[in-house]
């Protein structure tokens with residue numbers, strides 16, 4: 001076995017205000033891996049070869065073998081790509097009474113615009129891209145439009161190994177694989193997902209900063225009905241402590257993943273991901289699994305289960321009030337001076 005020297009440089013990494021411990025890095029055969037996954041703790045798995053068949057997925061290869069489908073590309077003037085869920089706007093309209101229809105139409109700022117491109121066009125633009133140009137981030141679920149080469153590679157993923165993990169940890173079904181191709185310096189700001197994630201790095205390096213669900217209060221998520229649902233309002237690169245004072249208590253874990261590494265991002269864990277030097281672009285593929293069946297709940301309730309409960313309460317109140325903006329008022333009335 002060769003121990004590869006990382007070719008990213010510690011000094012190139014951005015300095016953050018909060019403490020960061022290292023995420024454990026273990027060979028996939030190490031029995032501790034399954035113990036960490038069972039406890040829903042992040043871990044970097046090495047040596048799994050999960051997407052070894054995709055190790056050649058650089059832009060030249062993908063251009064030839066990815067097919068002629070349309071790819072979703074986010075475009076942004078800034079380096080941060082904060083997800084904006086257009087479907088939430090329709091949802092707000094459907095739960096909102098006529099009396100607040102106008103308010104729900106208010107203009108939201110979209111931090112990144114979504115467009116579609118053929119892979120050839122995207123590859124050309126990435127190759128020509130220079131610092132200061134508009135940034136791009138391809139984020140597309142793998143689908144049946146993939147060319148024959150990519151389909152062959154996909155079939156050769158270690159489905160046997162990953163299916164054993166899925167069964168062992170009682171995860172639900174694989175929803176899809178999201179392919180991410182982004183420029184060095186692109187940032188996916190801090191958010192959580194409602195799925196278990198095996199995040200496989202293929203080309204280039206990514207710095208992944210994670211926080212446990214227990215840090216909910218320090219990260220001030222947008223309300224559940226908001227198009228930025230599940231995203232933190234706190235910009236970790238420039239924290240506004242007067243608005244978000246509890247961000248002073250942030251304490252995260254981090255790692256830099258490179259080709260062949262697989263990071264387990266547990267369901268409801270916050271993550272902030274940046275593509276780092278030296279490569280010009282990064283290619284990753286995630287494996288998103290639905291949560292397993294709830295089964296017997298054990299007490300005391302865990303941090304991630306509290307987040308799920310809070311989401312349900314918030315959704316129920318928004319629907320009952322027929323006005324999402326009344327949720328906060330109601331919750332404050334319930335709590336202030338009483339609890």
Ligand SMILES: O=C(O)CCC(=O)C(=O)O
Pocket residue numbers: 180187188193197199206271273274284286
């Ligand atoms: O790699 C990224 O930029 C974001 C990935 C992510 O958020 C995810 O896989 O859940």
Ligand SMILES: [Fe+2]
Pocket residue numbers: 191192193271
């Ligand atoms: Fe995510």
